[in-house]
Amino acid sequence: MSKPPNAAEALAQGKEELHEALEELGKTLAQALPDDTGMVRLDEDEHLVVPPLSAEDVPAEAKALKDELAAMLPFAPIASLLIELDARTHFLDCFTHAGGRKLSTSVETKRNILAVLIAMSTNLGLARMSEACGVSYDVLAWTMEWYVREETLREANTVIVDHHYGLELAKVFGGGTMSSSDGQRFPVRGKAVTGRTMVIHGGQVLSTYTHVSDQWSTYGTKIIVPTAREAHYVLDDFLGNATDLPIAEHATDTHGATLINFALFDLVGKALTPRLRDLTRVALVRDETPTEIAKRYPHAGPLLGARWNEDLIASCWPDLLRMAGSLKYGQATASLIVGKWSAASRQNTLAAALKEWGMLRRTVHLAKYLSDPAFRRKISRQLNKGESLHALRRDLHYAQQGTITRPHLEQQTEQAWCLTLPPLSWLRPVLGERNDDLEHAVGGRHGLGVEGDGAPAPDDAGQECGQISRTRLVQVDLEADRALVELVWTQLLEQGWTSR
Numbered sequence: 001m002s003k004p005p006n007a008a009e010a011l012a013q014g015k016e017e018l019h020e021a022l023e024e025l026g027k028t029l030a031q032a033l034p035d036d037t038g039m040v041r042l043d044e045d046e047h048l049v050v051p052p053l054s055a056e057d058v059p060a061e062a063k064a065l066k067d068e069l070a071a072m073l074p075f076a077p078i079a080s081l082l083i084e085l086d087a088r089t090h091f092l093d094c095f096t097h098a099g100g101r102k103l104s105t106s107v108e109t110k111r112n113i114l115a116v117l118i119a120m121s122t123n124l125g126l127a128r129m130s131e132a133c134g135v136s137y138d139v140l141a142w143t144m145e146w147y148v149r150e151e152t153l154r155e156a157n158t159v160i161v162d163h164h165y166g167l168e169l170a171k172v173f174g175g176g177t178m179s180s181s182d183g184q185r186f187p188v189r190g191k192a193v194t195g196r197t198m199v200i201h202g203g204q205v206l207s208t209y210t211h212v213s214d215q216w217s218t219y220g221t222k223i224i225v226p227t228a229r230e231a232h233y234v235l236d237d238f239l240g241n242a243t244d245l246p247i248a249e250h251a252t253d254t255h256g257a258t259l260i261n262f263a264l265f266d267l268v269g270k271a272l273t274p275r276l277r278d279l280t281r282v283a284l285v286r287d288e289t290p291t292e293i294a295k296r297y298p299h300a301g302p303l304l305g306a307r308w309n310e311d312l313i314a315s316c317w318p319d320l321l322r323m324a325g326s327l328k329y330g331q332a333t334a335s336l337i338v339g340k341w342s343a344a345s346r347q348n349t350l351a352a353a354l355k356e357w358g359m360l361r362r363t364v365h366l367a368k369y370l371s372d373p374a375f376r377r378k379i380s381r382q383l384n385k386g387e388s389l390h391a392l393r394r395d396l397h398y399a400q401q402g403t404i405t406r407p408h409l410e411q412q413t414e415q416a417w418c419l420t421l422p423p424l425s426w427l428r429p430v431l432g433e434r435n436d437d438l439e440h441a442v443g444g445r446h447g448l449g450v451e452g453d454g455a456p457a458p459d460d461a462g463q464e465c466g467q468i469s470r471t472r473l474v475q476v477d478l479e480a481d482r483a484l485v486e487l488v489w490t491q492l493l494e495q496g497w498t499s500r
C-alpha cells in the first residue's frame with residue numbers, strides 16, 4: 001500500500017498536506033477584494049463566493065487548424081472503419097468461441113462479428129441488420145451467442161485502448177494519467193431488471209456508467225439502476241482497469257463524490273478530484289482549536305468548521321489499510337464495500353473512521369480547488385470530455401429512437417460495450433497519418449487555446465464524426481478492404497513509417 005503502516009506517520013503526512021493547501025487558499029483569499037467578481041473571495045459577511053470559470057479564448061489560428069484536421073476525415077462506412085481498426089490492432093481476435101476453441105477466426109466469422117457489433121452499437125438489432133447486410137438472422141444470432149460476450153468485448157476494448165495509448169497524437173491530449181466517470185441514461189422499452197420509471201425522463205430508463213481517460217478513450221462501462229447512487233460504482237472500473245493507462249487521478253461530478261470515496265481513493269494511492277456544486281455548504285475540517293486556526297489562517301479560518309477526530313483514525317488505521325488492500329487487489333467488490341460503508345451509521349467505528357479520513361482528503365482537495373484556477377479548469381475539461389462522448393454515443397445509438405429493448409442485465413451490458421468499442425479509437429490514427437503534413441501548424445505551438453502540447457481541443461466529440469451518415473447505403477467488401485489496408489500498412493512500415 002502507498003500509505004505508511006504507522007498511524008502517527010500517516011496522520012503527520014495528512015496534516016502536512018492540509019496545512020500546505022490551507023496556506024495556498026489563505027493567499028488566494030488575501031489577494032481578492034470583496035467586490036472582485038472574478039476571484040474566489042470572501043464577501044463582507046465572510047461567506048465564500050466562487051465565480052464560474054471564464055470561457056477559454058481560442059485564437060483564430062487554432063480554430064483554423066481544427067477545421068483543417070476535421071476536413072481530413074473522409075466519409076467512412078462504419079464497417080470499413082472497423083476493418084481498418086482490426087488491421088492495426090487485431091481486436092477481432094479477442095472474440096473467441098465460448099466453447100473454448102482455439103482455432104483462428106475466419107474471415108466469414110469476423111464479418112459476422114462486425115455485423116453484430118454494428119447492429120448493437122447503432123441499436124438496429126439483428127433482424128434489421130440481417131436485412132441490411134444479407135447475412136441470415138440465425139447466423140448473426142449464433143455469432144452473438146457464442147462470440148460476442150462481455151469478457152470478449154472487454155478484452156477487445158483493452159486492445160484498442162492500449163493501441164490508442166501508444167499513438168503519439170493521443171499523448172497530445174493527455175498522458176493517460178487522468179480519467180473521469182459519469183452516468184448516461186437511455187430509455188427502456190418493456191420490462192427490464194435495471195429499468196426504473198423516472199418522470200423527469202418521460203418513462204422507464206436505465207443508466208450506463210462509463211470511465212473515460214484524458215486521451216478520450218473509454219476503459220470501463222457498467223449498467224446500473226438509474227436510481228442508485230453513482231458514487232458506489234466509481235471505484236469498480238477504476239481499480240479494475242486492465243489497460244496500460246497509468247491513471248492516478250480521477251474526476252467526477254457531485255454525484256460521484258462521497259467521504260467514503262475520498263478516503264478509499266487516497267488509501268489505495270490515487271486521487272479523487274471531483275467538481276462539487278454548492279461549495280459554500282461543504283464542511284471543511286481543521287486539526288487545531290478555532291483560536292489557533294484563526295491566528296494561523298486569518299482568511300481561510302472562517303471556512304473551517306468541525307475538528308477531525310485523529311484518535312479515531314489512529315485506532316482504526318490497520319483496519320483501514322486492510323480494507324483498502326482488499327479493494328486494490330480485487331479481494332472485494334468496490335461498489336459493494338462503498339455501498340455498505342456509505343449506509344453505515346456513525347455508530348459503526350470503522351465507517352466513522354473512514355468518513356473522518358474522507359473529510360480530511362475532501363478539505364485538502366477543496367482548498368487546492370479554490371486556490372488554483374488551472375486545477376479547476378483541468379477538472380472541468382476532463383468532465384467535458386465525458387459529456388462529449390455521451391453525445392456521440394447517443395448519436396450513434398440512433399435506431400428505435402435510442403430505446404433499449406433487451407431486458408436482461410447481461411444483454412444490456414453487452415450492448416453497452418458494443419457502443420463503446422470503435423469510433424474514437426480510429427480518429428487518432430487517421431489524423432496521426434497526416435500529422436507530418438501539419439508540422440508547420442501544430443509542432444511546437446503553444447498557447448492557442450489547445451490541450452496538452454498543442455492539439456486543438458475538441459468542443460464536442462460528435463463534431464469530429466460529423467461525416468457519419470445514418471441512412472446511406474454502402475457496399476463493403478470485407479476481404480478486399482482488409483487486403484488493401486494490409487498492403488498499404490506493409491508498404492508504410494517498409495518505408496520506415498511509424499504509428500505516430
